Each structure stands twice: as structure tokens, then as C-alpha cells.
Amino acid sequence: MKSRDYSNATLTIDLSALAANYRLLVDKFVGRHVGVAVKADAYGIGVERAAQTFFAEGCRTFFVANLDEGVELRGILGPGPEIYIFEGISADRGGVFTANDLRPVLNHLGQIATWAEHAAATSNPLAAALHVDTGMSRLGLPGQELDILLAEPERLAGIDLKLVMSHLVCGDEIDNPSNNNQLRAFSQIRNHFPDVEASFANGAGILQGPEYHFDVARAGLALYGGNPMPSLPNQMSEVIQIKAKIAQVREIDSPQTVGYGATHRAIGPARIATVPVGYADGYPRSLGNTGFAVIDGVRVPVAGRVSMDMITLDVTAVAPEKAAPGCEVELLGGGVSPVELARAAGTVDYELLTRIGSRYHRRYVDTTSSGNS
Numbered sequence: 001m002k003s004r005d006y007s008n009a010t011l012t013i014d015l016s017a018l019a020a021n022y023r024l025l026v027d028k029f030v031g032r033h034v035g036v037a038v039k040a041d042a043y044g045i046g047v048e049r050a051a052q053t054f055f056a057e058g059c060r061t062f063f064v065a066n067l068d069e070g071v072e073l074r075g076i077l078g079p080g081p082e083i084y085i086f087e088g089i090s091a092d093r094g095g096v097f098t099a100n101d102l103r104p105v106l107n108h109l110g111q112i113a114t115w116a117e118h119a120a121a122t123s124n125p126l127a128a129a130l131h132v133d134t135g136m137s138r139l140g141l142p143g144q145e146l147d148i149l150l151a152e153p154e155r156l157a158g159i160d161l162k163l164v165m166s167h168l169v170c171g172d173e174i175d176n177p178s179n180n181n182q183l184r185a186f187s188q189i190r191n192h193f194p195d196v197e198a199s200f201a202n203g204a205g206i207l208q209g210p211e212y213h214f215d216v217a218r219a220g221l222a223l224y225g226g227n228p229m230p231s232l233p234n235q236m237s238e239v240i241q242i243k244a245k246i247a248q249v250r251e252i253d254s255p256q257t258v259g260y261g262a263t264h265r266a267i268g269p270a271r272i273a274t275v276p277v278g279y280a281d282g283y284p285r286s287l288g289n290t291g292f293a294v295i296d297g298v299r300v301p302v303a304g305r306v307s308m309d310m311i312t313l314d315v316t317a318v319a320p321e322k323a324a325p326g327c328e329v330e331l332l333g334g335g336v337s338p339v340e341l342a343r344a345a346g347t348v349d350y351e352l353l354t355r356i357g358s359r360y361h362r363r364y365v366d367t368t369s370s371g372n373s
């Protein structure tokens, strides 16, 4: 990670909030263990500090999307904690899995065969999760493949099944009937594997209620301060804040357009502040003329298009001394909720977080102990 010591835009990550969010989910969870999803660089906040924080809180089960992320995470955590790879295994990667003590999520019969062959070659039972599809039609064994597996259980020879899992389609919606349909389907499937722990709930699934919990959860977004149930008030603590310093302020007294394409017209008198964060930093270009920021408690709109390296804000409503060059603007967190900003951008907080760019000065803070690092 480059140091970015001179950046006028700062990304602050509150590790004590991250820990508090993990504890909140653990408190709600009635199963054995809350595992965490730290894929995509821990949803943009940085996998190293995130994984260490969860480990310190007692987490011993981690999920990542792909093998590269798994190898990196093993290097961070050292030997011991369980690491599952959602994408599963492809032929010729078996050695990388065993060398790094990684567990594939087996998503189809071909992956089961690959892992069983690797187990036979190493003459050791090899741990894995089995993913069955209950409605996503994405990864996981479809019904026909599950039937074949149940009829031919020798396909699992040499595989030490640790988890049987499935994934919710509409977990973020409180009353969607598909949740209960998937729950019933999964409950039947897991009965075929009575000695294997079951994993069903993502972060939203934990909030759906105890019947969704089973043994091991796979929490993600909620840990990072996102709202797993966007129709309800967010119970999670805020982890991420982005602030930037105003670079320049333009006084406008006769009608004048702002930014590329002249999509905003300031009639005047108005003040336009330029802030050094743009789409190259992950600030969505779709927030042109629809996004907002907060200065000194006042919400100010994005005026004109988002540029690569900057945005322009209409700060007419803010006292001039609070919206001068060098003054701070909250772009995310604080007065700017990730869910609300994501909605304005036509996306979800998941995408907003995972696209956060690399040009920020990154600060990790722990508000409960010794301070900054």
C-alpha cells in the first residue's frame, strides 16, 4: 500500500467499530460460531487489519471469494484459523489448497471429483464445504446433482465435509417469502448430512431470526457498517469515514455552468467548492447532480458531473468561513450514510465500499485503546 501521506482526502477506518459489529452479531447468533467474509479486501477496508481484528475478537472461520485471497489471508493469519474459498477448486490447484491449508467450497460434482482425486493422491482426508443451491442459480449443487450425490455417496470418499451451506437470495428483505422457501429447502437438505455443521446465514440472515442461524454464519457487509436490512434503521456501528479538504471555491454572481458537459447551471449568487475526490477514487460518476456531502452539519449537493479527480459542490448554504479552501467536507460516513449515498448513485452500499479507491490517506483508528496508527 502506498503511503499517500500528502493526500488531501482521508479514509478513516474505525477498528473498534469493526470489533463492536462483530460482537453485536455474535450476541444475536444462537449457533456455534460467527464466521466472517473478508473477500474483496474485506469489502474495501483492508483485509490485513480487518482479519486481525476479527481474530482478536475470537473469530476462527473466514470466507474469501478466490484462491489468491485465501493465500494472502493465510499469510496474514498464520496457521490455525479455517479459511474457505467460495469459488471452490479447479483441477491442478489442489496443491495450492493443501500447501496453504485452505478449504474449498465444493459447488458442483466436478469440484467434488477434483477434491476427491486430490485426497486420494495425498492419501489424507481433505476438509471442504458443500454448497447446495436453494434458489440463487449461481454457485452450488443444483437439485439434480444433489440427487446424484445422495445416490452415490462414494463420490465424497476422502473428503472430510465440515460444512453444508446455502445462500439467501433476498436475505436483506424482511418479509420476502423466498427466505422461508429457501429455509425449508435447506433444512431438508441438511438432514441428509446429520454429522456436518450447517451454514446458511449471511449478515442479513442473522437478523432474519434464530431459525436462519444453524451452526456457522458467514457475515459480511454488516461488519463493515453497511446496513444488512436497508428497510430498517441501521443497527451497525459506522466503520468508514471519508473526508476531504476543499481545494478551491468559486463565487458565481452571473449565470455560469459548472463542470464537464455544462450539466449544472448556477444562476448566482452561488458558491461552488471543488473537492479532490473523483470517480478514480471510487466516487461514483452516477452521483453527478444527485450526490451530496456534508460541511459543518449542512448537506450540500454535488453540482455538475463527477470528474476523474474531483467533484464540485454547491456550498451556497454554508457560512463562507466554513466552506473555504482547506475546510473539511464529509463525503462518506458522518452525515452521509453509505446506504443513502449508494441509493442516490443507483447502487448498493456493497458496491460503494468495495470500489473505494487507493489514493486516500488511509488511517486505522481504535477509539477504545491507544489511538491512531
Ligand SMILES: *Cc1c(COP(=O)(O)O)cnc(C)c1O
Residues within 6 Å of the ligand: 037, 039, 086, 167, 201, 202, 203, 204, 218, 219, 220, 221, 222
Ligand atoms: C459475500 C458472501 C457472504 C457475506 O454476505 P453479506 O451479505 O455481506 O453478509 C456470505 N455467503 C456467501 C456465499 C457470499 O458470497
